[in-house]
Ligand SMILES: Nc1ncnc2c1ncn2[C@@H]1O[C@H](COP(=O)(O)OP(=O)(O)O)[C@@H](O)[C@H]1O
């Protein structure tokens with residue numbers, strides 16, 4: 574089972590939105606996808622309440638000691654991907670979610686304050702010797718600010734592609750209990766999330782599927 578953790582102590586950077594969007598994009602690969610909600614704010618469980626589909630299944634954890642048994646149970650049930658959504662703080666639960674990850678994704682909006690705020694998370698990930706990548710989220714369609722942000726993040730570590738633009742589909746999908754690729758399958762937000770999923774799948778070491786290679790070409 575692969576474990577992907579969305580983590581940064583900066584609130585509002587898009588951890589929950591990307592966790593939901595990526596989990597649904599991953600369902601095209603195979604259906605046994607799980608989300609683990611490690612944030613008492615409950616964005617993912619509220620999203621799941623609005624959702625009719627069985628997958629992704631959602632498990633909540635409130636204590637670091639719960640993470641390993643939940644992952645073990647999911648793996649025993651045949652889950653092939655678990656995505657952990659974490660709170661906006663570097664607490665012991667976030668540290669455990671990092672420690673269990675095959676890959677950590679650190680979302681950041683393209684502003685110096687957001688990028689600086691990601692650094693304590695980056696230090697924690699490096700201490701735990703986990704693989705990680707930044708993902709630029711809520712980007713404007715174009716502009717110098719974007720390339721400055723991409724350059725800063727590239728100097729700190731790997732930057733996942735493509736950038737995820739600021740688009741209403743993400744907010745509307747979350748409100749409807751859907752992944753953005755279910756909410757507006759032919760939209761740009763869906764193309765970007767599908768391509769980001771393909772990037773993640775590749776960096777987790779999965780064999781790419783044909784439609785995933787196409788998704789990367791379209792959105793990059
Ligand atoms: N790419 C995006 N485009 C538009 N809105 C977004 C995007 N990513 C996140 N949001 C919105 O920004 C807010 C914060 O996102 P959220 O995923 O809750 O952040 P976090 O989990 O890191 O605190 C939410 O209202 C969410 O819908």
Ligand SMILES: [Mg+2]
Pocket residue numbers: 588589590612614616658659660
């Ligand atoms: Mg959140």
